[in-house]
Amino acid sequence: MSPPPALVIAGPGTNRDRDLALALELAGADPTIVMSTELVDHPELLDDAKLLAVAGGFSYGDALGAGRLLALDLNVRIGDALREFVASGRPVIGICNGFQVLTRTKLLPGALGHNAHGRFECRWVVLEPQPRSRCLWTKGIEQPIHCPIAHGEGRYVHPDPDALAEAGQIALTYRSTNPNGSVADIAGVCNAAGNVLGLMPHPENFVVGRQHPHARQGSGLDHLGLRLFQNGVAAAAEM
Amino acid sequence: MTVADIVFVEGELDADQLTRLQGFLVDPLLQTGSWNVPAGDGVEVTFLPGVTDTSAGALLHAAEQLGVPVTAAATGRRIEFGDDVDDEAAERIVRRVVANPVIERWSAGTVEPTFHAESTATGVAEIVPIIGKSTDELLTIGVERALALDPEELLAVQRHFTEAGREPTDVELETLAQTWSEHCAHKTFRAVISTDDGEDRPSLIAMLRNCTDAIDAPFVRSAFVGNAGIIGFEGDTTYALKAETHNHPSAVEPFGGANTGVGGVIRDVLGIAHRPIAVTDILCFGPPDTPLSEVPDGALHPLRIRDGVIDGVADYGNKIGLPTVAGAVLYDAGYTTNPLVFAGCIGVAEGWQLHDGPHPGDRVVVLGGRTGRDGIRGATFSSLTMDATTGEVAGASVQIGDPIVEKLLIDVLADADDLYTQITDCGAGGLSSAVGEMAEGVGADVELELVPLKYAGLEPWEIWLSEAQERMVVAVDPSKLADLQDRCDYYGVELADIGEFTGDGVLTVRSGGTPVLELTTDFLHDGRPQRQMTAAMPTPVRDAWIGREVDDPRATLLALLSHLNIASKADTIHRYDHEILGATAVRPLVGALADAPADGVVLAEPTDEVGIAIGIGVNPWWGLHDPEAMAYGAVDEAMRNVVAVGADPDRVALLDNFSWGDPRRESTLGELVAAVEGCCAASMAYRAPFVSGKDSLNNEYTGADGKRHAVPPTLVITAVAHVPDADVCVTPVLAQPGNALVLLGTTQREFAGSHLDLLLGEPDEVGTVPAPDPDAPVRYRNLHQAILEGLVWSCHDVSEGGLAVALAEMCIAGRFGAEITDLPHDDLTTSLFSESQSRLIVEVSPGDLDRFRDVMHEDVLVLGHVTEGDDLVLPGLDPLDVEDLADAFSRTEDGS
Incomplete structure (x- = not known):
C-alpha cells in the first residue's frame, strides 16, 4: 500500500515543519510541507491529503498572541474547507503553535495562555496517554510518552475540564511536573470525534532512540513520540 | 504593578468593526480588553518614531483579513502602580526597569502613538569640503561625523579627492569610514606591528593563516575567506562555521543588541550558501550583585544587561527555529x-562550491527586510570606545531584529544556490559594505530610490549606511531573476533589483539618477594605508609554582560549585530551544x-550515523597573568570538550574570537600579540586549523569621572569536530558502580587565574598560569581510540575549579557516589583545585583497565571508583552528599 499523503501547514514563522514532516515520514506517511499563504489560495490541496498537520513555531512571531494571525488567515480564507476536512474523520494534529492555531480556529476547545512562570521553557517531559480518551492518535498507547516542550504560551485553559474528561477529550496529561500551569495537567486535547489532536509538547522530536536524553543508558525506546504518528498515519491509511 | 498591552x-x-477587532485581539478565556481610554493613573510606553514595531504590522494584517479599515497602527504598554508609588518613583521605575530610552518613550497618563514615521528628505548628498584642510581640521571633521578614522587614513582620503579634483560627498566619506573601520577592515589584525622583544612577526591575521596553511588539513574547504569558514569531514557535506561579537549594541540596548547579534551571525552562514543548523552563545556580564552606586553614569546595571541579552538570544534563536546549543x-x-556577547552559527550544505560571481551584467538584488533609520554607523560605533554619553548619541546605532523575516530568507535561499552567482549579508555598514565588498574588482551601479524603505524621508547616506536587519544582497544573472522572484513570492519575502554589476571597477551610487558616490573599488578596498602599531609584550611568570592554603576543602568545593562561573546555567539553557x-x-x-x-554538545541529523561536536574554550582570568598561556x-579546553564527547581529535x-581593550595602548596590543601566538602554538600542536575568526577591539568605557574600564582579555575558542558515530557519544554521567575512575594528564601547582583565586582572592605572589602539556595531542588521540573500542563509560574534562569540581559534576550527573583513594599531587589543595591543562577523568570498567592502559600509552592514575552510595568521598575528608553537591551547583544565577 502506498504511504498516505499528509499535508504539513507552515505559516510565516513556523519552524518545526521539517521535524514534523520527518516524524510523519518515519511513521509511514508521504508528507508535503505547504506554506499557509499557498494553501489559502489553493484549498484543493486539502482534497488529496489524508492527514493534516499544523506544525509548531512562531507563526507571525507570536505577534498579538500565539497562533492568532495564522488562525485568522486560515479561518477567513479556508475555514469551511478545514471544517469539512475534520468532519470527514481524517486525522488532524496541531503541535505547539499548531495547537494554538487549532484552538483559535475553534477546531479544538479551550485556549493557551502564557506559561504560569511567565517564561519560554525548553525541557523534556513525560506524558500520560489517557485511556478514556476518544483520541485516535493516542489509542492503545499504554506507556508514557517522553518528549521535549519548547514554548512560552502553553498554559491550557478550559472552563470545565471535568466535562472535557467526561467527553473523552483529554488525550494527554503531564505525568512529570506540570511545566506551564495547564488546568488539570492537560498537555493535549482532542475534538469530540477524536480525530483532531492538539498538544503543546513535541513528540516529533523523539522519533529515533538516539534523541532520548538517556539513550546512552539504554532508556527511552518504550516511550517514543513516534507512536502517536504511527497511530495517526494508520488511521489515515484506512481513509 | 500591573502591565497591559495597548494597541493604537x-x-x-x-462599533461593529471595533467589536470584530476586539474579538480578534481579546481571547475571553485569557484576557479582558476595552477600547476606552483608561482613567486611572498610569504610565504608557511606546516606541520612538522609526523603531520597528512588528506587532503594529501584524495588527494591520489582521485588520485587513477582518475587513476593518485601519489606516495605521502602533502598540505599547500601560503600567499602573499601586497607591504607594508616587509619580517620581513611577517615573524612575519606568526609566530604569521597564522602558529603554534608546528605543522607547513614555508619558504619565496616556501616550500619543507614532502612526507615521515619514519625514521629508532632500534626496541629495551633501558636499563635505576636505581639500586643503590641515590634519587637525580633518580630525575635527572626523569627530563631528564619528568617522573613527586615524589621521593617516583621513590624509589618504584627502589625497584621493585632491587628485580627483573634487570634494567628497557625505555618502562617500561615510562609506569609506565604514569600509575602513576597525570593525570591517580589522586594521589591528592586518597592521604592521613592531614589538619591544626584538622578534619580527607577520600581521596577526597572517600568523593565524600561516598555521592553517602549514597544517594543510584535508577537511578545510575554505578558511578566512568570505563570511565563514567551511569544512567538510565526509562526502559532499560541508559545514560553515562563524562566530561574531555584538558587544557595544548589547551594552546600550541589551535585548536588541543580542537579538541582532544572533541574527547577524546566522546571516553570515546564510551568506556563504549554507543552511543554518545551530547557534552558540558565550556571554560575559558584570556581577549580578554589583551595587547600583558602582555602575557608572550612562551604563546599565549588569542584571538588566544580562536579562535583556539572554531574552534577546532566546527570542531570536527560538523564533527562527535554530537550537541554541553550546555556550558559557x-x-x-x-x-x-x-x-560581551559572542554569538556563533553553524550551517550545513551538500555539494557546496564557492560562488564565482558577480559577473558583469548580473543584477544587484536586495532580499528581505526594508531599510529604515536603524543601526546607522554601527561599524564605526563599535570601533570607538564608549563613554557616558554613548547611550544617548548611539540610539540610531541600535537595531531591532525580526527573526521571522530571517527565517523566511533562509527558506528562500537554502537549496537555491543555483539562482545567484554571489551572496553576502547586509551587516555592519549595511548596503555600503555588502554591495561595496561584492563589487570589489567588478564595479556596480545602483540606484538608492529602488531600495524599499520602511518609511519615507531617508537621506541617501542613511539608505546606503543603514544596518536595518534581515537583508541579504545577491548577484543574479538576469535570466534567473524571475525564478528567484517566484521563490520570494512563495515565502513572502521582498525582492528589490537596485542595479547592475558593471565590470568597470567603479562603484557608482545614485539618488534619483544623480551620482552621490563614485569611487573605484580599488581605492575603497585597498586605499587604506596599513596601520603601523607598537606593542609592549607581556612578561609572564612561568617558573614560580606557588601553592595555596585552604582551611576547609569541603566548604571550598561547595563554594566553587556555587561560584557564578561554575554553577549551573540551567536557568539560561532552559530559555533556549535546544531540541528543535x-x-x-x-x-x-x-x-x-x-x-x-556536558563537556561539548553533539549534533547529528536524526537519521545520520555521523555528527559534529562543538566545544568552547574561554578563560579570561588566565589572560590577566599570561595571555599566551591563556590562549x-x-x-586545549575546546579540544578537551570535543574529545570528551567522542569526537575525532584529528578532525x-x-x-x-577576541574581545580586547583599545589596541592603541602598547601593553594591550602586546597582550593581543601574545594571545595570537598562543593560538598558533596550540593550533600547530593539535593540528587543528583556524578557519575563521573575528576581533572586537576597543571594548572600553570611559566613565563620566574619566576613569577607564576595559574588559579582561577575552578569547573565545570554538572547536567543531567530526563525530564518527553519534550513537556512541560519551557524557560525564557516571554509569556503573564499581567502575574505576582514571585521571589522565599531570597536575601541577598552577593557580594563577584559577577559580580558587577568584573565590579566595589572589595572594601577592600568584605564581604561574597552567602551562601547555606537550603530551596532550597524543593523549587525546589515544583517548579517542579507547572511546571507539568501547572502553569509556563516561568522561569529563577537568577545567574551572579543578579535579574536585569535575568529580562532583560527574557524581551529580550520574547520581552515584565516588570513593577517591589516590590523588595526583602530594599537596591536597593542588590535587583538588589546580586547573592544570589537558586533564580528563575517565570511567573504565575494572576488567578493561589493562587494555585502557595499553591504549593510552602513558601513565594514568586510578583515582578510585564509582560507588552505589550517595557520597563523594575524598581522601582525609568527611564524605560529601551528592545531593548537597547538586544543591550547591544548582544555586540560581541571581546568587540567591
Missing part, C-alpha cells in the same frame, strides 16, 4: 560596563536529572 489604531471605524556565561567586574531540528544528540545539560553540564589553554576546526 487609526481609521474611521464603526561568565561574570567579572571588568564586564560591568562592557558586556531533533539533531541534538548530546545536550548542554546531561545526567539522570538533566542537571549536570593555548582556551584551545577539528577552530574559530577565534
Whole structure:
C-alpha cells in the first residue's frame, strides 16, 4: 500500500515543519510541507491529503498572541474547507503553535495562555496517554510518552475540564511536573470525534532512540513520540 | 504593578468593526480588553518614531483579513502602580526597569502613538569640503561625523579627492569610514606591528593563516575567506562555521543588541550558501550583585544587561527555529560596563562550491527586510570606545531584529544556490559594505530610490549606511531573476533589483539618477594605508609554582560549585530551544536529572550515523597573568570538550574570537600579540586549523569621572569536530558502580587565574598560569581510540575549579557516589583545585583497565571508583552528599 499523503501547514514563522514532516515520514506517511499563504489560495490541496498537520513555531512571531494571525488567515480564507476536512474523520494534529492555531480556529476547545512562570521553557517531559480518551492518535498507547516542550504560551485553559474528561477529550496529561500551569495537567486535547489532536509538547522530536536524553543508558525506546504518528498515519491509511 | 498591552489604531471605524477587532485581539478565556481610554493613573510606553514595531504590522494584517479599515497602527504598554508609588518613583521605575530610552518613550497618563514615521528628505548628498584642510581640521571633521578614522587614513582620503579634483560627498566619506573601520577592515589584525622583544612577526591575521596553511588539513574547504569558514569531514557535506561579537549594541540596548547579534551571525552562514543548523552563545556580564552606586553614569546595571541579552538570544534563536546549543556565561567586574556577547552559527550544505560571481551584467538584488533609520554607523560605533554619553548619541546605532523575516530568507535561499552567482549579508555598514565588498574588482551601479524603505524621508547616506536587519544582497544573472522572484513570492519575502554589476571597477551610487558616490573599488578596498602599531609584550611568570592554603576543602568545593562561573546555567539553557531540528544528540545539560553540564554538545541529523561536536574554550582570568598561556589553554579546553564527547581529535576546526581593550595602548596590543601566538602554538600542536575568526577591539568605557574600564582579555575558542558515530557519544554521567575512575594528564601547582583565586582572592605572589602539556595531542588521540573500542563509560574534562569540581559534576550527573583513594599531587589543595591543562577523568570498567592502559600509552592514575552510595568521598575528608553537591551547583544565577 502506498504511504498516505499528509499535508504539513507552515505559516510565516513556523519552524518545526521539517521535524514534523520527518516524524510523519518515519511513521509511514508521504508528507508535503505547504506554506499557509499557498494553501489559502489553493484549498484543493486539502482534497488529496489524508492527514493534516499544523506544525509548531512562531507563526507571525507570536505577534498579538500565539497562533492568532495564522488562525485568522486560515479561518477567513479556508475555514469551511478545514471544517469539512475534520468532519470527514481524517486525522488532524496541531503541535505547539499548531495547537494554538487549532484552538483559535475553534477546531479544538479551550485556549493557551502564557506559561504560569511567565517564561519560554525548553525541557523534556513525560506524558500520560489517557485511556478514556476518544483520541485516535493516542489509542492503545499504554506507556508514557517522553518528549521535549519548547514554548512560552502553553498554559491550557478550559472552563470545565471535568466535562472535557467526561467527553473523552483529554488525550494527554503531564505525568512529570506540570511545566506551564495547564488546568488539570492537560498537555493535549482532542475534538469530540477524536480525530483532531492538539498538544503543546513535541513528540516529533523523539522519533529515533538516539534523541532520548538517556539513550546512552539504554532508556527511552518504550516511550517514543513516534507512536502517536504511527497511530495517526494508520488511521489515515484506512481513509 | 500591573502591565497591559495597548494597541493604537487609526481609521474611521464603526462599533461593529471595533467589536470584530476586539474579538480578534481579546481571547475571553485569557484576557479582558476595552477600547476606552483608561482613567486611572498610569504610565504608557511606546516606541520612538522609526523603531520597528512588528506587532503594529501584524495588527494591520489582521485588520485587513477582518475587513476593518485601519489606516495605521502602533502598540505599547500601560503600567499602573499601586497607591504607594508616587509619580517620581513611577517615573524612575519606568526609566530604569521597564522602558529603554534608546528605543522607547513614555508619558504619565496616556501616550500619543507614532502612526507615521515619514519625514521629508532632500534626496541629495551633501558636499563635505576636505581639500586643503590641515590634519587637525580633518580630525575635527572626523569627530563631528564619528568617522573613527586615524589621521593617516583621513590624509589618504584627502589625497584621493585632491587628485580627483573634487570634494567628497557625505555618502562617500561615510562609506569609506565604514569600509575602513576597525570593525570591517580589522586594521589591528592586518597592521604592521613592531614589538619591544626584538622578534619580527607577520600581521596577526597572517600568523593565524600561516598555521592553517602549514597544517594543510584535508577537511578545510575554505578558511578566512568570505563570511565563514567551511569544512567538510565526509562526502559532499560541508559545514560553515562563524562566530561574531555584538558587544557595544548589547551594552546600550541589551535585548536588541543580542537579538541582532544572533541574527547577524546566522546571516553570515546564510551568506556563504549554507543552511543554518545551530547557534552558540558565550556571554560575559558584570556581577549580578554589583551595587547600583558602582555602575557608572550612562551604563546599565549588569542584571538588566544580562536579562535583556539572554531574552534577546532566546527570542531570536527560538523564533527562527535554530537550537541554541553550546555556550558559557561568565561574570567579572571588568564586564560591568562592557558586556560581551559572542554569538556563533553553524550551517550545513551538500555539494557546496564557492560562488564565482558577480559577473558583469548580473543584477544587484536586495532580499528581505526594508531599510529604515536603524543601526546607522554601527561599524564605526563599535570601533570607538564608549563613554557616558554613548547611550544617548548611539540610539540610531541600535537595531531591532525580526527573526521571522530571517527565517523566511533562509527558506528562500537554502537549496537555491543555483539562482545567484554571489551572496553576502547586509551587516555592519549595511548596503555600503555588502554591495561595496561584492563589487570589489567588478564595479556596480545602483540606484538608492529602488531600495524599499520602511518609511519615507531617508537621506541617501542613511539608505546606503543603514544596518536595518534581515537583508541579504545577491548577484543574479538576469535570466534567473524571475525564478528567484517566484521563490520570494512563495515565502513572502521582498525582492528589490537596485542595479547592475558593471565590470568597470567603479562603484557608482545614485539618488534619483544623480551620482552621490563614485569611487573605484580599488581605492575603497585597498586605499587604506596599513596601520603601523607598537606593542609592549607581556612578561609572564612561568617558573614560580606557588601553592595555596585552604582551611576547609569541603566548604571550598561547595563554594566553587556555587561560584557564578561554575554553577549551573540551567536557568539560561532552559530559555533556549535546544531540541528543535531533533539533531541534538548530546545536550548542554546531561545526567539522570538533566542537571549536570556536558563537556561539548553533539549534533547529528536524526537519521545520520555521523555528527559534529562543538566545544568552547574561554578563560579570561588566565589572560590577566599570561595571555599566551591563556590562549593555548582556551584551545586545549575546546579540544578537551570535543574529545570528551567522542569526537575525532584529528578532525577539528577552530574559530577565534577576541574581545580586547583599545589596541592603541602598547601593553594591550602586546597582550593581543601574545594571545595570537598562543593560538598558533596550540593550533600547530593539535593540528587543528583556524578557519575563521573575528576581533572586537576597543571594548572600553570611559566613565563620566574619566576613569577607564576595559574588559579582561577575552578569547573565545570554538572547536567543531567530526563525530564518527553519534550513537556512541560519551557524557560525564557516571554509569556503573564499581567502575574505576582514571585521571589522565599531570597536575601541577598552577593557580594563577584559577577559580580558587577568584573565590579566595589572589595572594601577592600568584605564581604561574597552567602551562601547555606537550603530551596532550597524543593523549587525546589515544583517548579517542579507547572511546571507539568501547572502553569509556563516561568522561569529563577537568577545567574551572579543578579535579574536585569535575568529580562532583560527574557524581551529580550520574547520581552515584565516588570513593577517591589516590590523588595526583602530594599537596591536597593542588590535587583538588589546580586547573592544570589537558586533564580528563575517565570511567573504565575494572576488567578493561589493562587494555585502557595499553591504549593510552602513558601513565594514568586510578583515582578510585564509582560507588552505589550517595557520597563523594575524598581522601582525609568527611564524605560529601551528592545531593548537597547538586544543591550547591544548582544555586540560581541571581546568587540567591
